[in-house]
Amino acid sequence: MLIENASNILKKISHAAMRAGRSPDEVKLIAVTKTVGIETIKEAIDAGLRVFGENRVQEAQKKISDLKFEISNSNIEWHLIGHLQKNKAKYAVQLFDLIHTVDSVELAEELNKQAGKIGKIQRVLVQVKLSEEETKHGISKDELTLLLEGINKLKNLKVEGLMTMPPFFEDPEKARPYFKRLREIRDNINSSRITHYALRELSMGMSNDFEVAIEEGATMVRIGTAIFGERK
Numbered sequence: 001m002l003i004e005n006a007s008n009i010l011k012k013i014s015h016a017a018m019r020a021g022r023s024p025d026e027v028k029l030i031a032v033t034k035t036v037g038i039e040t041i042k043e044a045i046d047a048g049l050r051v052f053g054e055n056r057v058q059e060a061q062k063k064i065s066d067l068k069f070e071i072s073n074s075n076i077e078w079h080l081i082g083h084l085q086k087n088k089a090k091y092a093v094q095l096f097d098l099i100h101t102v103d104s105v106e107l108a109e110e111l112n113k114q115a116g117k118i119g120k121i122q123r124v125l126v127q128v129k130l131s132e133e134e135t136k137h138g139i140s141k142d143e144l145t146l147l148l149e150g151i152n153k154l155k156n157l158k159v160e161g162l163m164t165m166p167p168f169f170e171d172p173e174k175a176r177p178y179f180k181r182l183r184e185i186r187d188n189i190n191s192s193r194i195t196h197y198a199l200r201e202l203s204m205g206m207s208n209d210f211e212v213a214i215e216e217g218a219t220m221v222r223i224g225t226a227i228f229g230e231r232k
């Protein structure tokens, strides 16, 4: 079941990339394991998946340490895809290879401080909010330049790109303008040289709309339900 779902998704990722004239290697599949137990995560590892996304620090902490105990596979990556509170930054830098959800200078500074303490360069993405929904986190497009300039000064953070989460639409085509918008914002940042180096990553697209996101330039898709089934 899981293995079929995973290979099905990988096929769709390849096709979507090729439709857009891109190489399938440019798109990384992040298997979203929130609420998924470690037995199932082990199955996913057996099925060849290597990059996992969690949205809560505490939940991830338990799973990551339980799994470390059982498997020695060091090429597994853990990504934080959910909102991060400043008081959890210390744990987040210990656990995650990439944090997708930096959305304030205060959080960036705290992550920088905590990463410094353990001698790590923490890779991060900045979460951009492109809709007016109250419930969504992320920084507005207008504040983005200031945040990136702030992060530039932080020696222990490396910003690699942008992440967004459009409103949910039944019809994935309706999400397309949001994905296109995020790509344009990234390209503008790169051409105006706001950061020290070009931003590459665009973390966008979930189970319902990842193919559209890839057509619009996604380099990371975050997929839970389509791999693991409906969450309980």
Ligand SMILES: *Cc1c(COP(=O)(O)O)cnc(C)c1O
Residues within 6 Å of the ligand: 032, 034, 055, 081, 082, 165, 206, 207, 208, 222, 223, 224, 225, 226
């Ligand atoms: C849960 C979650 C996903 C995965 O959603 P699915 O619809 O199950 O694929 C992706 N991104 C974030 C930020 C999430 O919280």
